[in-house]
Amino acid sequence: MKKADVVHLILGDRRRVPARHLSGKAFAPSNIALCKYWGKREQELNLPVTSSLSISLGDQGASAVLTIHDRAHDEIVLNGKSVDVSAPFSQRLSHFLNLFRLNPTQRFSIFIETNVPIAAGLASSACGFASIVKALDALFGWELSNKELSILARLGSGSASRSIWQGFVEWHRGLRDDGMDCFAEAIPDVWADLRIGLLILSAKEKGLASREAMQRTVTNGSLYSAWPAKVSSDLFLLKQAIADRDFQTLGKTAESNALAMHATMLSAWPPIQYAIPETLLTMQKVWALREQGLPLYFTQDAGPNLKLLFCKQDVEQVVSHFPEVKVVDPFVA
């Protein structure tokens, strides 16, 4: 099954209806996985090996504005800078937009503004693709459900399926080959005291793209076989922790899940190590502060940066130990 077939399943006749508006605009938040998406069971549709669970970052994410034109190429402007048509980012995006053109000559202008660092492990492709799918929906007037938007966003980038929603989000693995049961859904709990701290330890673009790292790990990571069972128990613990507002279990499970994901990468060949010395030192600092009684945990995605997890009442203490931290209230939006 191809991406275009999934688009047809979702849009049906709407696929052939001209845009209802002159432009479509939408925002989608970044999301931080507390239980990671790590491994695809199918490449074309981005179907994951396991379910995953994230928290969206409120007002931190990407805004997309789409308009239609008929010049030779899509026009992509990212954070005020025009992106060359031959750049990998343009090609990936235009390839994705091919799924939605009314006719082969229809072209889009895409203006994306992000307030999270690109390619520094802050899931910018997730909020990018989610905002574009939502902007397409606004432009064409499809009026899709969030579940349908989530499936379309997944075709652009797996974790984009989660950035359709705010708050806690579970992305269901599903069982079907066409992925129609593989979408994200919000967990309705609001945890007003929860805080996320973004720690940029290196703003350099990471060396190895996460999709390459994921694929290598699934293909030859000697410990990857133990990952699905780890995810399954972590999902159970996280959902319980959310329901019970049990911060310690939430933090511990998220940290342990992230370390296990990085552990599967270390077991691949060639080995994959996203940590830099600052990552190690910051982990050790978190562990030392926790020993001293501060309820503080971290998670790490496919990059060297860390995201801290803590509660509102500890914001001051966390900031005093990590003056460079950017504190996000995920339920502010």
Next chain:
Amino acid sequence: MKKADVVHLILGDRRRVPARHLSGKAFAPSNIALCKYWGKREQELNLPVTSSLSISLGDQGASAVLTIHDRAHDEIVLNGKSVDVSAPFSQRLSHFLNLFRLNPTQRFSIFIETNVPIAAGLASSACGFASIVKALDALFGWELSNKELSILARLGSGSASRSIWQGFVEWHRGLRDDGMDCFAEAIPDVWADLRIGLLILSAKEKGLASREAMQRTVTNGSLYSAWPAKVSSDLFLLKQAIADRDFQTLGKTAESNALAMHATMLSAWPPIQYAIPETLLTMQKVWALREQGLPLYFTQDAGPNLKLLFCKQDVEQVVSHFPEVKVVDPFVA
């Protein structure tokens, strides 16, 4: 089954025969596992979950001299310094020596000299216990086989079973509950061009003893379930590489095995991270040099230090990149 029962199985009536000599002296080499021993299936007898494979370090290791006296306590002198009877090291050693006393009041003087750093991940307990078992054999005149010495050394420290031998050594997991089929054996191949480089990145004693780290990993490491299969394929690859003098496969398998062992530790809770920033930077340096064509690999034990693996013809290049390295010729002895 208790340790004393195993000693009885091996020594039989010799257990009651007075020492034949006034002193017993022996040397045992350190060993570096190319496929790690990580996890016990039985605590009392140090029976491992898997087999393992090491290379002994030739003239690098521990020399022990044992004599008998009848004062109140064993007297332990380590590298010229008297060790207090209440120190954990003394207690562990005296407890081990209880297995061999002719009568409860018999005491030993133990002089141990090592030329490898203690507790810096250079397997000093392995060569220590192996040298003591060999010195006991010399003192009492038991004339045990290396296989029997290996079983006795295992009762002191698992990896000591391998330090009875020089060269490549395989420690067989065995199947029996009494561990009588759980011993190390030399692999006769001599690989004259193989070199080991010891890189002391931190000479501080490590925070968490390897037996604690191992136990925690086996108990709750979420990826540990994948470790035995990893070992089984690595043992196969290493034995083939040794037979074929295939350095690339030897190096790759050893490095990948070490990283997978550390990955299982990251998946434990609380997480175990022996790497320090220097460890990461050195790994990255090795990877970069390898990219440039230098056949250089590393392995890492339960500590921050790395051991480099390379061939004789590259000694100069390795030394130029790592001026602090101590090059060991494992087949010099």
